Amino acid sequence: MSQTLAEKLFPNPLPSAADLEDRYPPRQLKEGGRVTRFAPSPTGFLHLGSLYTALVNQLTARGSGGVFYLRVEDTDKKREVAGGAADLLESLRVFGIVPDEGKSENDGKYAPYTQSKRAEIYHVFAKSLVECGLAYPCFCSSDELAQMREKQEKDGAVQGGYWGEWAKCRDLSSEQAAAKIDAGQSWTLRLRSGGDLEKRVAFNDEVRGKIEMPVNVLDAVLLKADGIPTYHFAHAVDDHLMRTTHVIRSEEWLASVPLHLELFRVCGFKPPKYAHVSALLKSENGNKRKLSKRKDPEAAVSWFAREGYPADSVLEYLMCLLSSAFEDWRRANPAAARSDFPFTFKKMSASGALFDLVKLTDVSKGVIAALSGGDLAENILIWAREYDTEFASILQNHGDYLAQILAIDRDGAKKPRKDIAKYSEVRGYVSYFFDELFDGEFPLPDSVCKEDALEILETYDYRGDDDKDEWFGRIRQLSVALGYAASPKDFKANSSAYKGHVGDVSAVIRSAVTGRLNTPDLWAVCRVLGEARVRERIRRIAGE
RNA sequence: GGCCCGUUGGUCAAGCGGUUAAGACUCCGGCCUCUCACGCCGGCAACACGGGUUCGAUUCCCGUACGGGUCACCA
Numbered sequence: 001m002s003q004t005l006a007e008k009l010f011p012n013p014l015p016s017a018a019d020l021e022d023r024y025p026p027r028q029l030k031e032g033g034r035v036t037r038f039a040p041s042p043t044g045f046l047h048l049g050s051l052y053t054a055l056v057n058q059l060t061a062r063g064s065g066g067v068f069y070l071r072v073e074d075t076d077k078k079r080e081v082a083g084g085a086a087d088l089l090e091s092l093r094v095f096g097i098v099p100d101e102g103k104s105e106n107d108g109k110y111a112p113y114t115q116s117k118r119a120e121i122y123h124v125f126a127k128s129l130v131e132c133g134l135a136y137p138c139f140c141s142s143d144e145l146a147q148m149r150e151k152q153e154k155d156g157a158v159q160g161g162y163w164g165e166w167a168k169c170r171d172l173s174s175e176q177a178a179a180k181i182d183a184g185q186s187w188t189l190r191l192r193s194g195g196d197l198e199k200r201v202a203f204n205d206e207v208r209g210k211i212e213m214p215v216n217v218l219d220a221v222l223l224k225a226d227g228i229p230t231y232h233f234a235h236a237v238d239d240h241l242m243r244t245t246h247v248i249r250s251e252e253w254l255a256s257v258p259l260h261l262e263l264f265r266v267c268g269f270k271p272p273k274y275a276h277v278s279a280l281l282k283s284e285n286g287n288k289r290k291l292s293k294r295k296d297p298e299a300a301v302s303w304f305a306r307e308g309y310p311a312d313s314v315l316e317y318l319m320c321l322l323s324s325a326f327e328d329w330r331r332a333n334p335a336a337a338r339s340d341f342p343f344t345f346k347k348m349s350a351s352g353a354l355f356d357l358v359k360l361t362d363v364s365k366g367v368i369a370a371l372s373g374g375d376l377a378e379n380i381l382i383w384a385r386e387y388d389t390e391f392a393s394i395l396q397n398h399g400d401y402l403a404q405i406l407a408i409d410r411d412g413a414k415k416p417r418k419d420i421a422k423y424s425e426v427r428g429y430v431s432y433f434f435d436e437l438f439d440g441e442f443p444l445p446d447s448v449c450k451e452d453a454l455e456i457l458e459t460y461d462y463r464g465d466d467d468k469d470e471w472f473g474r475i476r477q478l479s480v481a482l483g484y485a486a487s488p489k490d491f492k493a494n495s496s497a498y499k500g501h502v503g504d505v506s507a508v509i510r511s512a513v514t515g516r517l518n519t520p521d522l523w524a525v526c527r528v529l530g531e532a533r534v535r536e537r538i539r540r541i542a543g544e
Numbered sequence: 545g546g547c548c549c550g551u552u553g554g555u556c557a558a559g560c561g562g563u564u565a566a567g568a569c570u571c572c573g574g575c576c577u578c579u580c581a582c583g584c585c586g587g588c589a590a591c592a593c594g595g596g597u598u599c600g601a602u603u604c605c606c607g608u609a610c611g612g613g614u615c616a617c618c619a
Contacts, residue, residue: 255614506578518580
């Protein structure tokens with residue numbers, strides 16, 4: 001008895017499809033539970049757009065009491081990066097994305113969660129497709145295929161690609177194919193598409209609604225020459241066996257849905273629901289384009305870490321893009337966990353959003369404003385140890401000094417300061433508190449001349465134990481004594497009677513003590529600086 | 545080029561046949577105030593275009609334009 005073509009193609013013993021159905025049974029889900037997955041290929045760092053779709057996947061599953069898992073799509077060994085999967089998982093974790101299954105290869109009942117470890121599984125279905133005549137080996141070389149495409153282009157073919165009469169290997173007899181295999185020719189396995197150029201398929205996209213397209217007619221590659229499946233085939237097999245209910249992926253996959261639908265059908269699988277999320281765009285001379293790893297530093301999530309944007313800020317911003325209902329919800333629930341946000345595809349935009357750093361900055365200021373001085377200081381230290389070691393070593397010598405600094409206008413304030421967007425700004429923001437970083441400048445406000453400024457400093461007497469009212473009262477008295485109005489209002493009412501007002505006097509003191517014209521509350525700043533240092537800095541300018 | 549998706553202020557966007565076309569960010573005024581920041585009040589600014597359908601279109605249909613995606617043994 002001679003070998004069938006299928007046996008020749010797949011000579012090793014394989015389980016049956018029924019075995020696999022048993023091994024990976026339908027999931028026991030609560031009513032409405034959705035199963036989603038994030039399926040990255042480990043080609044290096046995490047892209048902001050990937051984080052975005054991962055977020056949607058997690059939100060969808062968790063919000064429905066379903067399952068969110070990670071599947072590593074390492075079917076392209078040419079692009080694979082060593083350790084890529086582990087890096088990805090860690091990056092995701094930083095952003096609060098933690099899959100229920102697939103944190104490692106065998107983490108879960110539907111293991112392995114790494115496609116390169118599932119070769120046998122794909123082969124089971126590939127073999128049975130060959131047996132039914134729905135797939136066939138193709139011996140065309142990449143040169144031949146390139147020539148074919150060239151000719152199609154030249155002839156203005158109605159439909160390019162490997163199909164119909166262009167599909168040279170499609171009608172090879174089993175004997176012919178067997179002979180080529182015996183001769184050692186390498187082969188890929190292709191779908192024998194039943195597609196008809198005239199026919200159309202309609203399907204429902206969760207974010208875009210009904211979409212109608214021509215059916216697939218291409219004899220797409222299912223298995224590459226190395227026996228590893230293409231994305232398309234792996235998608236059908238894995239998402240069926242791993243019982244994914246909702247395939248949420250980026251919009252570039254939309255065009256291949258007809259192929260995917262055909263694959264699900266020929267394999268006898270029920271297709272999942274699809275949601276194609278739009279890409280994050282970037283504006284470039286008047287046009288929009290996808291955020292690019294190569295051209296846009298902010299495309300890699302690591303950029304945000306380096307700049308010192310809290311992961312929460314990035315997440316909050318992404319949520320704004322992801323759902324038009326998020327900002328309102330957040331205003332109504334300022335402290336709620338993001339996972340409590342009632343996510344729905346209905347509120348997702350079908351058009352691509354421009355990534356907007358200005359908006360991120362605003363969101364981030366809000367996130368940081370909600371932190372206590374202590375927590376903020378801790379985050380900054382962690383950041384600095386990684387990205388500004390000089391600053392970190394300075395901070396390390398000062399105990400909880402940074403926490404005290406950051407507590408100003410923050411801890412216990414009804415309207416905490418919203419002026420820090422990222423940790424990398426903090427060094428400049430607090431530099432005058434540290435003698436190591438203090439620049440000793442003495443800028444003068446426009447309204448005060450140097451002579452008057454020195455006079456103010458010579459007469460000012462700072463007392464470290466004054467409470468805020470005493471402290472300001474002293475400055476008021478000093479102002480009046482030197483010919484300044486006790487309040488800006490008095491000054492406005494009769495400006496010719498004064499040299500200026502308390503504000504000008506305070507400005508001079510502020511400048512001497514901090515080297516700046518603008519700072520948080522001066523009284524609090526002086527308290528943190530300490531009496532000795534404040535007096536010393538004033539004396540330094542005023543002289544003896 | 546074929547196919548598909550998209551198009552409301554500078555940006556994110558609500559809207560789902562009749563609205564003075566929300567809101568947020570940015571920007572500009574003002575208030576508050578010892579400065580800054582916050583906060584508050586106010587302002588600038590939009591339905592890509594052309595045809596239909598309709599008593600009535602931002603909304604529905606068809607074109608056009610523009611933008612994006614896709615046509616691999618990459619995902």
